[in-house]
Amino acid sequence: MGAGAAVDLKVELEDLLGPGGVLSDPADTEAYATGWRYGKGRALLVARPASTAEVAAVMARCAARGVRVLAQGANTGLVGASVPDGGGGMVVLGTERLDRRLEVDPTDRAAVAGAGVRLSALNAALAPHGLHFPVDLGADPCVGGMVATNTGGTRLLRHGDVRRNLLGVEVVLADGTVVEALSPLRKNNAGLDWKQLFTGTTGLFGIVTAAALQVSPLPRQVAAALVAVRDGEAALALLRAMETGLGETLSAFEAVSAGALTPVLRHLPNPFGGPGDVPPYAVLVEAASSLPREALDLEDALQGAVGAHLEEGGDGILDARFGRAEAFWALRHRVSECLREEGRVLAFDIAVPRSSLAAFTEAARELVAGRWPWMSVRDFGHWGDGGTHLNLVWREEEAPGPGEDWIPAVQAAVYALAVEGFRGSYSAEHGVGPHNQRFFDLFTPAPVKAAGAALRAHFDPAGLLGTARLW
Amino acid sequence: MGAGAAVDLKVELEDLLGPGGVLSDPADTEAYATGWRYGKGRALLVARPASTAEVAAVMARCAARGVRVLAQGANTGLVGASVPDGGGGMVVLGTERLDRRLEVDPTDRAAVAGAGVRLSALNAALAPHGLHFPVDLGADPCVGGMVATNTGGTRLLRHGDVRRNLLGVEVVLADGTVVEALSPLRKNNAGLDWKQLFTGTTGLFGIVTAAALQVSPLPRQVAAALVAVRDGEAALALLRAMETGLGETLSAFEAVSAGALTPVLRHLPNPFGGPGDVPPYAVLVEAASSLPREALDLEDALQGAVGAHLEEGGDGILDARFGRAEAFWALRHRVSECLREEGRVLAFDIAVPRSSLAAFTEAARELVAGRWPWMSVRDFGHWGDGGTHLNLVWREEEAPGPGEDWIPAVQAAVYALAVEGFRGSYSAEHGVGPHNQRFFDLFTPAPVKAAGAALRAHFDPAGLLGTARLW
Numbered sequence: 001m002g003a004g005a006a007v008d009l010k011v012e013l014e015d016l017l018g019p020g021g022v023l024s025d026p027a028d029t030e031a032y033a034t035g036w037r038y039g040k041g042r043a044l045l046v047a048r049p050a051s052t053a054e055v056a057a058v059m060a061r062c063a064a065r066g067v068r069v070l071a072q073g074a075n076t077g078l079v080g081a082s083v084p085d086g087g088g089g090m091v092v093l094g095t096e097r098l099d100r101r102l103e104v105d106p107t108d109r110a111a112v113a114g115a116g117v118r119l120s121a122l123n124a125a126l127a128p129h130g131l132h133f134p135v136d137l138g139a140d141p142c143v144g145g146m147v148a149t150n151t152g153g154t155r156l157l158r159h160g161d162v163r164r165n166l167l168g169v170e171v172v173l174a175d176g177t178v179v180e181a182l183s184p185l186r187k188n189n190a191g192l193d194w195k196q197l198f199t200g201t202t203g204l205f206g207i208v209t210a211a212a213l214q215v216s217p218l219p220r221q222v223a224a225a226l227v228a229v230r231d232g233e234a235a236l237a238l239l240r241a242m243e244t245g246l247g248e249t250l251s252a253f254e255a256v257s258a259g260a261l262t263p264v265l266r267h268l269p270n271p272f273g274g275p276g277d278v279p280p281y282a283v284l285v286e287a288a289s290s291l292p293r294e295a296l297d298l299e300d301a302l303q304g305a306v307g308a309h310l311e312e313g314g315d316g317i318l319d320a321r322f323g324r325a326e327a328f329w330a331l332r333h334r335v336s337e338c339l340r341e342e343g344r345v346l347a348f349d350i351a352v353p354r355s356s357l358a359a360f361t362e363a364a365r366e367l368v369a370g371r372w373p374w375m376s377v378r379d380f381g382h383w384g385d386g387g388t389h390l391n392l393v394w395r396e397e398e399a400p401g402p403g404e405d406w407i408p409a410v411q412a413a414v415y416a417l418a419v420e421g422f423r424g425s426y427s428a429e430h431g432v433g434p435h436n437q438r439f440f441d442l443f444t445p446a447p448v449k450a451a452g453a454a455l456r457a458h459f460d461p462a463g464l465l466g467t468a469r470l471w
Numbered sequence: 472m473g474a475g476a477a478v479d480l481k482v483e484l485e486d487l488l489g490p491g492g493v494l495s496d497p498a499d500t501e502a503y504a505t506g507w508r509y510g511k512g513r514a515l516l517v518a519r520p521a522s523t524a525e526v527a528a529v530m531a532r533c534a535a536r537g538v539r540v541l542a543q544g545a546n547t548g549l550v551g552a553s554v555p556d557g558g559g560g561m562v563v564l565g566t567e568r569l570d571r572r573l574e575v576d577p578t579d580r581a582a583v584a585g586a587g588v589r590l591s592a593l594n595a596a597l598a599p600h601g602l603h604f605p606v607d608l609g610a611d612p613c614v615g616g617m618v619a620t621n622t623g624g625t626r627l628l629r630h631g632d633v634r635r636n637l638l639g640v641e642v643v644l645a646d647g648t649v650v651e652a653l654s655p656l657r658k659n660n661a662g663l664d665w666k667q668l669f670t671g672t673t674g675l676f677g678i679v680t681a682a683a684l685q686v687s688p689l690p691r692q693v694a695a696a697l698v699a700v701r702d703g704e705a706a707l708a709l710l711r712a713m714e715t716g717l718g719e720t721l722s723a724f725e726a727v728s729a730g731a732l733t734p735v736l737r738h739l740p741n742p743f744g745g746p747g748d749v750p751p752y753a754v755l756v757e758a759a760s761s762l763p764r765e766a767l768d769l770e771d772a773l774q775g776a777v778g779a780h781l782e783e784g785g786d787g788i789l790d791a792r793f794g795r796a797e798a799f800w801a802l803r804h805r806v807s808e809c810l811r812e813e814g815r816v817l818a819f820d821i822a823v824p825r826s827s828l829a830a831f832t833e834a835a836r837e838l839v840a841g842r843w844p845w846m847s848v849r850d851f852g853h854w855g856d857g858g859t860h861l862n863l864v865w866r867e868e869e870a871p872g873p874g875e876d877w878i879p880a881v882q883a884a885v886y887a888l889a890v891e892g893f894r895g896s897y898s899a900e901h902g903v904g905p906h907n908q909r910f911f912d913l914f915t916p917a918p919v920k921a922a923g924a925a926l927r928a929h930f931d932p933a934g935l936l937g938t939a940r941l942w
């Protein structure tokens with residue numbers, strides 16, 4: 001696009017969106033072009049529509065000029081899909097002003113929220129009704145981005161991902177067509193489930209402008225244990241026992257390996273004793289219930305379930321501490337940050353069938369020790385739902401040379417082990433973006449790519465939306 | 472297809488499938504061509520493959536000859552989508568011999584089942600592990616049919632539909648291509664969720680040959696109440712109170728109107744007293760838990776939750792009985808059968824947002840009373856998830872003339888009221904088939920039809936699969 005045409009588009013969008021609706025000064029647009037962890041691009045300009053009609057008008061204007069568009073929510077994604085490419089020709093469509101629509105209906109037990117509503121704002125609006133949106137994350141994303149990336153989180157075991165809690169969407173297609181399907185229906189078994197096409201597909205088939213979300217009663221009580229286990233198989237035995245013993249109240253099951261826990265224990269006290277007492281795995285078991293304590297003593301139930309497992313010969317258990325969930329979560333949430341103090345970190349977002357978690361992790365350890373011995377596996381993750389963040393950590397001075405040119409080979413080998421060796425996923429919860437595009441290319445079955453191509457050709461034949469590829 | 476070509480295909484498929492693999496005698500094929508409630512067609516022949524490879528080979532043979540194919544599971548569908556059309560040119564691909572694959576893994580808390588495995592057989596295999604597949608139905612469908620129709624059921628409020636419990640599928644496409652995606656991953660956020668394209672889409676994009684299903688711990692205890700309420704709004708107030716009071720243990724919330732309950736009470740004792748004591752709505756509240764009774768007394772919890780609602784001024788409650796869930800379900804499950812003793816029945820499968828259930832039902836009563844006064848609304852349904860089976864009942868002798876030519880107008884008006892008046896669905900849980908095709912045509916937004924057409928053109932350009940249309 002020539003400079004003149006870019007100016008024309010800017011004037012057109014300024015007319016449309018009014019003051020504050022368009023940003024074009026690089027000082028203002030840079031933040032929109034820089035990813036939270038990965039991705040650094042350049043925006044032609046940033047359009048900030050404040051209504052669905054404005055989104056549609058922006059899309060129609062850009063489509064008429066053949067200008068590519070990148071929809072962006074809170075820009076907290078981890079695969080580089082929320083920033084424009086480096087060409088400087090893309091309009092960033094920031095959804096942050098689509099935050100005025102936020103309706104809660106306790107009888108529907110549902111909320112309708114604009115794409116720009118933050119998760120924290122959604123939960124603040126739900127709390128007075130005794131409700132919350134149970135997709136629980138470290139970041140504070142926007143509703144539109146959560147749908148487009150199908151966010152997972154630490155309570156997926158209990159509540160599922162965004163997809164499972166999504167009742168409806170409103171989308172704007174690449175040509176500016178608005179499709180409103182926001183009725184909060186739990187049952188609507190009328191053929192193709194339209195909203196699935198826009199869930200987890202990175203905004204490539206349309207821009208989510210609002211969502212109808214099923215919400216859940218807030219817990220009235222939470223109980224937690226930190227259980228030290230001998231190895232991964234003992235962690236899986238504990239998982240089976242907790243699902244049997246705690247049933248519908250089990251809300252999280254997170255395993256942290258010794259390699260991941262040790263750096264945290266330089267900052268926080270060790271619940272298991274002295275600094276040397278770091279078990280091979282520490283498992284955070286959390287139960288949550290909306291029942292009052294008169295009906296159910298959840299702490300008792302948790303202690304009973306762990307005790308029953310021990311009595312039944314759960315002999316991989318080394319120790320178990322019961323206490324405030326917040327204290328145990330504090331250990332868990334510090335892992336990523338503390339690992340970075342240990343050296344360089346290469347992060348993976350992997351899922352395998354739960355029954356393979358221990359075997360996969362062991363195989364990954366062997367693989368890394370054999371080929372890249374300067375790296376160590378420091379894994380932790382959502383074992384209850386098969387997810388593991390397999391971090392590889394190394395000290396720069398121990399690595400061969402400064403180039404780090406071995407990294408692509410490590411990534412390819414570890415992901416191949418997960419996907420081909422253990423029928424797993426190279427993207428458990430982060431979605432697909434430029435940062436992991438090559439793994440999509442490598443591991444996606446041809447018929448799935450072909451379906452993606454057919455949908456792209458249908459929804460966006462000119463290829464205006466997004467920077468990732470699902471084909 | 473000429474008679475000679477049909478014979479050639481028969482010989483070819485007999486070679487492929489062996490003895491018992493092909494049925495062509497009308498005495499044998501008639502049952503495959505007759506729907507459980509709707510639909511009566513004629514099959515060219517019935518092919519009964521016993522493996523995925525055989526399904527693929529049948530499809531390849533039929534595709535080569537341009538012969539249309541209708542995949543059929545247990546043939547328990549309610550929209551006529553599981554029987555061939557009347558032309559006599561379609562091959563019925565019966566999946567009943569795809570029943571040998573049935574693997575349960577308690578650590579994965581998942582099962583992989585062939586398309587021909589019955590729900591009852593699946594649950595029988597799960598029970599020794601303390602597990603079940605929680606999609607609960609009156610019929611005993613096959614796994615493949617459950618995926619293709621996205622079955623709902625009476626515990627959807629707690630456990631969701633098949634879609635929500637589906638981890639993977641294996642499908643055979645129209646050209647015979649097999650796509651196996653059966654890894655039991657809970658997290659696989661890698662773009663387009665392939666399995667969604669085959670869930671609830673009536674076998675029009677491919678034939679489901681196996682599924683990986685998330686399963687749940689069996690309840691250890693169930694508590695139930697039958698609550699008499701003054702009107703629909705009081706039922707909704709009770710729903711809110713039960714979701715707050717029972718939280719994650721609430722497993723069903725079914726409302727039965729006086730008009731639907733009265734005929735049942737000619738056969739079964741009235742829990743509320745004498746035969747005249749029929750409340751405007753009787754609500755079955757069920758709670759279920761996998762926690763042991765030492766940790767949670769669910770009957771106490773249920774009585775406490777109902778009691779708390781009364782104390783908080785839930786003054787629409789007329790009476791409440793606590794007792795065995797089976798006894799209350801017996802009343803609920805007899806409704807359809809007993810209604811038929813009252814006269815002719817026109818059934819509807821409707822969902823609206825939960826907050827509109829009372830208003831919609833009242834509006835439907837007024838509509839019917841005004842225009843078709845010989846019919847009465849006898850509604851019951853899954854109010855916890857917004858579903859209502861709005862049965863209209865009439866005595867033939869009171870209706871104007873024997874032709875019943877007013878029925879299409881009643882259907883169109885009631886469904887329009889649900890969809891256009893209350894943002895509801897004309898197919899809450901039965902799916903789409905020839906029986907309700909015209910309502911799909913009427914009420915589906917154009918962009919949704921266009922996406923269906925694009926997918927059909929991609930997966931099955933010759934239009935060989937199925938009898939319904941999702942475009």
